[in-house]
Amino acid sequence: MLSYRFRDGVQVGWGEDNVVITAPYATRLNSIRQSLRIDHPGDSLKSLLKDLVGTGVDRENLLILDNAFSNKAEHRELLSELDKFYTKGLLLTEISGSEGTAICLAPVKPSLHRKTAPEGIYRIKFSKFVIVQPSVDGLEIVSPLATGAVRLKDQRLFTILVQLAAACDEATIRGCLPDDLQSHYADVISLLLSSGVAGVCDGWGVADIDQDAVEAGWTFEDLAFHCHTREQMIDLCRNQARQTPIDKKQFPAKHQRIIRGSTALPLPSRINHNLSFFQVVRERKTIRAYQEQPINAGLLSDFLWHSMHIREEISCDPGLSRAYAGLLKPVASAGALHSIELYLCINRCIGLQPGFYHFDSSDHSLGKLCDLIDPCLQMLELAAASTCRAPQAASVSPSQGQLPDVLVVMAARYGRNASLHQQTGLPYALILKDVGSIYQQLYLVATALGLAPCGLSFGSSELFQQASGHPGLLECSVGEFMIGNPPSTHGFEPKAGVVG
Numbered sequence: 107m108l109s110y111r112f113r114d115g116v117q118v119g120w121g122e123d124n125v126v127i128t129a130p131y132a133t134r135l136n137s138i139r140q141s142l143r144i145d146h147p148g149d150s151l152k153s154l155l156k157d158l159v160g161t162g163v164d165r166e167n168l169l170i171l172d173n174a175f176s177n178k179a180e181h182r183e184l185l186s187e188l189d190k191f192y193t194k195g196l197l198l199t200e201i202s203g204s205e206g207t208a209i210c211l212a213p214v215k216p217s218l219h220r221k222t223a224p225e226g227i228y229r230i231k232f233s234k235f236v237i238v239q240p241s242v243d244g245l246e247i248v249s250p251l252a253t254g255a256v257r258l259k260d261q262r263l264f265t266i267l268v269q270l271a272a273a274c275d276e277a278t279i280r281g282c283l284p285d286d287l288q289s290h291y292a293d294v295i296s297l298l299l300s301s302g303v304a305g306v307c308d309g310w311g312v313a314d315i316d317q318d319a320v321e322a323g324w325t326f327e328d329l330a331f332h333c334h335t336r337e338q339m340i341d342l343c344r345n346q347a348r349q350t351p352i353d354k355k356q357f358p359a360k361h362q363r364i365i366r367g368s369t370a371l372p373l374p375s376r377i378n379h380n381l382s383f384f385q386v387v388r389e390r391k392t393i394r395a396y397q398e399q400p401i402n403a404g405l406l407s408d409f410l411w412h413s414m415h416i417r418e419e420i421s422c423d424p425g426l427s428r429a430y431a432g433l434l435k436p437v438a439s440a441g442a443l444h445s446i447e448l449y450l451c452i453n454r455c456i457g458l459q460p461g462f463y464h465f466d467s468s469d470h471s472l473g474k475l476c477d478l479i480d481p482c483l484q485m486l487e488l489a490a491a492s493t494c495r496a497p498q499a500a501s502v503s504p505s506q507g508q509l510p511d512v513l514v515v516m517a518a519r520y521g522r523n524a525s526l527h528q529q530t531g532l533p534y535a536l537i538l539k540d541v542g543s544i545y546q547q548l549y550l551v552a553t554a555l556g557l558a559p560c561g562l563s564f565g566s567s568e569l570f571q572q573a574s575g576h577p578g579l580l581e582c583s584v585g586e587f588m589i590g591n592p593p594s595t596h597g598f599e600p601k602a603g604v605v606g
């Protein structure tokens with residue numbers, strides 16, 4: 107039997123002369139749920155809706171035009187309403203055999219296209235992006251590209267998993283079905299294709315649903331992250347199931363660290379230079395080489411002040427339940443959350459001891475966490491080795507890269523971001539966007555100060571964890587940036603100096 111019923115999260119509200127069906131899909135921005143209003147529903151439609159809310163409707167029964175329908179038009183309208191619910195991702199499709207529901211299509215997006223097997227000879231297989239997850243009543247097959255999840259509830263169907271890993275023809279799929287489900291082989295194929303977890307293969311064995319992603323070289327990890335963070339409409343039920351409450355107080359705006367000792371940085375100098383903002387923008391470039399003489403504490407202080415110091419603590423979204431304390435800094439941050447902290451691996455800097463420090467952006471000081479212990483040295487070496495990737499220069503071997511005077515490590519307090527953005531599903535995406543914003547700020551400020559800046563692509567959260575002593579998922583490194591004193595051949599000397 108093939109039957110339909112409303113998926114979880116669908117609500118039906120009965121008015122006097124209308125019915126409003128509220129979907130579990132909502133915009134990420136403001137959680138407004140999609141809804142469908144039907145004015146003056148006839149008795150047969152009301153009865154269909156009641157069945158869909160309850161135990162479901164059997165497709166065969168519905169297709170038969172019997173005495174329940176006074177005319178053909180009413181029957182057609184009913185089928186068209188059912189189709190509308192299906193394409194809006196409101197219906198669970200269940201195929202049952204002698205042992206109950208065997209396989210089920212649960213939509214996860216607000217649009218679902220019914221597909222059937224093509225005419226003639228064809229082969230189908232799973233999308234290369236599917237994952238199989240255990241669920242309370244069987245196995246769930248999902249894919250970032252799919253519009254529905256397929257649930258295998260009857261263990262007798264588990265062999266399908268193995269078969270569909272490679273391209274297989276209709277006869278092979280039929281062979282996976284127990285006797286009581288044989289008559290439904292076309293429905294099972296249609297269910298798999300409609301969900302988007304499987305597709306029809308081309309001559310090279312690529313499933314049709316995967317073609318663009320394969321052509322563009324997407325990896326599963328990137329595709330999952332991209333789809334998860336860029337969809338405008340989200341499935342509230344799935345999102346809520348994944349969420350755990352976060353204690354906001356644990357993640358205040360200003361981050362206090364337990365440190366071995368604090369070193370106040372010199373107050374920012376009045377910068378004695380003639381570069382206009384537009385000259386800075388024009389001059390900005392990556393420099394990966396440094397002179398003998400390292401940078402000094404005054405320059406480092408200016409660099410940090412003009413990039414990251416806290417100008418003001420503000421109250422965000424006051425009056426709303428999600429009210430929180432935000433920060434204003436020279437650099438922008440989504441939601442004024444500023445969940446990224448700067449750590450400095452100071453290799454050499456006149457006026458400061460080498461070591462690993464946390465920058466306190468509130469009182470403009472450096473808190474020492476440890477000396478330049480092995481993980482710090484490894485971070486510096488990894489940074490230097492990353493400069494062999496300089497695309498414009500002749501490639502150098504990893505061992506030829508110069509150690510920076512200071513390696514800036516950006517570490518994210520995920521919980522602070524999640525305390526606001528868990529519901530939107532965007533914490534990590536916004537963290538990475540904040541990292542980009544910080545990279546550009548560091549580039550521009552370093553250029554204005556005559557320092558040698560270089561953003562980095564490679565970093566190690568493990569090394570950061572070892573150096574900082576943080577539990578890795580409370581605060582984890584997400585970006586690295588090198589600075590140093592550029593060789594004089596680069597045309598500009600440090601331009602900052604303390605005046606007076």
Ligand SMILES: Cc1cc2nc3c(=O)[nH]c(=O)nc-3n(C[C@H](O)[C@H](O)[C@H](O)COP(=O)(O)O)c2cc1C
Pocket residue numbers: 390391392393394492493494495496497498545560561562563564
């Ligand atoms: C996010 C990011 C990552 C980067 N990663 C590296 C890197 O790993 N190694 C490196 O030598 N340069 C790296 N760079 C610097 C780029 O190679 C550099 O910006 C690019 O070659 C253009 O040169 P320009 O900055 O002088 O305009 C990175 C820059 C950014 C913004």
